[in-house]
Amino acid sequence: MSLLSIREVRKSFGSNVVLDRFSLEVEAGECVVLIGASGSGKSTLLRCVNLLETVDDGVIELDGYDITDPRVDADGVRSGIGIVFQAYNLFPHLTVLDNVTLAPIRVHGVPRDVARTRGLEMLDRVGLAAKATARPDELSGGQQQRAAIARALVNSPKLMLLDEVTSALDPELVGEVLDLLRELKTDGMTMLLCTHEMAFARDVADQVCFLDNGRLLESGPPSQVLENPTEPRTQEFLRRIRL
Template sequence: MSAPLLSVRGLRKAYGKSVVLNDLDLDVAEHTCTVLIGSSGSGKSTLLRCLNLLEVVDDGVIELDGVDITDPRVEVNRIRAKVGIVFQAFNLFPHLSVLDNVALAPRRVHGVARRQAEDDARAMLDRVGLAAKAGARPDELSGGQQQRVAIARALVNRPRLMLFDEVTSALDPELVAEVLTLIGELKNEGMTMVVATHEMGFARKIAEQVCFLDGGRVLESGTAEQVFGAPRAERTRQFLGRIEEAGRL
């Protein structure tokens, strides 16, 4: 059996006395989608930020392709080029065109020449269906289009791993489907992904692995069929029961 692309062992992160991640373990196989579910405050977003090195971990090891990326000697920008992340807030620069938003990091952070960066950005905008919007400003786009630009920006470095943090939470309901469809297409193309979401129907459809986080740990993990259909832990059953009562399962 091949080693996982991503391996997390004993991950701990605290803010003062508040422990958000507590001895968390996680493995993600290459070309698979892992979905993180759990209540607000369970540690999903903090975990994703640690995986992208936006947070400094207090303890534990994160390995990507067998390399310890929590080693303080690693070059952070090189790791972030390999681990793309998209948030629920689009975080686009309003004064820049769509094309410039996507090309900015390759040029400024990774030293890619302007023409190459713009060519790569145009290709990625075409991939997400927004080639015609290259010259537009973010405020001229719908929320769904802005989120697809944010995804293009994360994909332009051709990362080994993509992280999605509640990327539909800020969208109007009618715009959710276009973003989820794009994520589904990336999964079908073999992109390795970790997705935190409250969209349980989407999670059941897309995930090879579902991880239920509670108290900063992966309390239960398994296939979508197992976790949603026959959860082992009582806490998982309680969580999914409330989701089902709300009509979201």
Template sequence: MSLLSIQGVRKSFGDHVVLDDFSLEVERGECVVLIGASGSGKSTLLRCVNLLETVDDGVVELAGEDITDPQVDADAIRSRIGIVFQAFNLFPHLSVLDNITLAPRKVHKIAPAAARETALAMLGRVGLAEKANAKPDELSGGQQQRVAIARALVNAPELMLLDEVTSALDPELVGEVLALLADLKGEGMTMVLSTHEMSFARQVADKVCFLHDGRLLEVGPPEQVLANPQHERTKQFLSRITA
């Protein structure tokens, strides 16, 4: 059974169709990279999987459970899925440690001491143990994004969704975030991420998916999609990226 199964999903905003009969299977431990131009539907797809948007048609299943069922407990599902956006969305008035422990304490009712212990361990995992008491504005962009990833990981999600997590970073800071994602992949984390970092997709992805106008036009291993694309739209997109 796939960990994530997306079947015939359609999503529109008014008359604008953003996802059109979109289907994708993600196996446990896979890293699936979404590529495509802005407006192709990548971010909306991730938001639909995390139930931040309601699909108009189709089914999304997490470990065999239909999470698009209107009766589903959305908060319970979101506790099983970590999501990180391109904007760090850290609370500026809270310390790094408080940012990470806020949801475990307030939402999941974890005891403060236990939440703190887990958060410190997670900060160590992302290489920021010494920044626990710092405020977000005392960190570099790359460090802030690693804190955001740690915050998503602290609840031990089954699935991580990452939406252009390096696009707001200075070029010299991109590498540290991508290295962390590569480490997570090596540890068996299932990830679906949108990115324009083709080198990362080549090195780490199990599948690369090319989206155009809300449709999945091409999917396959990176050596096929990136090096030998079959669809003309994929070829055009990659030629613009490499140019």
């Protein structure tokens, strides 16, 4: 059984259909990379998986549990999913450690000392233990994004969702974040991520999925989708992104 199963999901905003009968299976330990033009539905898909958006139709199952059931405990589901956006979304008035531990303490009721111990472990994991007492504006962009990843990891999620996490970074800072994602993949973390970093997708992804107008147009191993795509629309997209 797949860790994440997305079946015939439909999502629209008014008359704009953003996800059109979208289906995808993600196995435990897999890194699945979503590619496609802006507006193709990638970010909306991640938001639906994390229950930040409600699907209009279809089913999303996490570890065999239907998380699209309207009776579901959304906070309970989110505690098993880590999500990182392209904007760091760190609270500027809090220290890095307080940013990482805020949700476990306030939302999930984790005792403060337990949360802080776990938070320090995660900051050490992402190479930021020495910055625990710093404020976000004292960090580089790459360090802030790694802090955001530490915040997502602190609850030991089953699944990580990452939405263009390097797009807001200066080019010289992109590598340090991608190196961390490579380490997470090596450690067995299941990841579903959107990126325009084709070299990263080629090296790390188990599966690459090309989205077009809310549909999964083509999917397969990186060697097939990125090097020998069969769909003309995929070929066109890759030609443009490589220019």
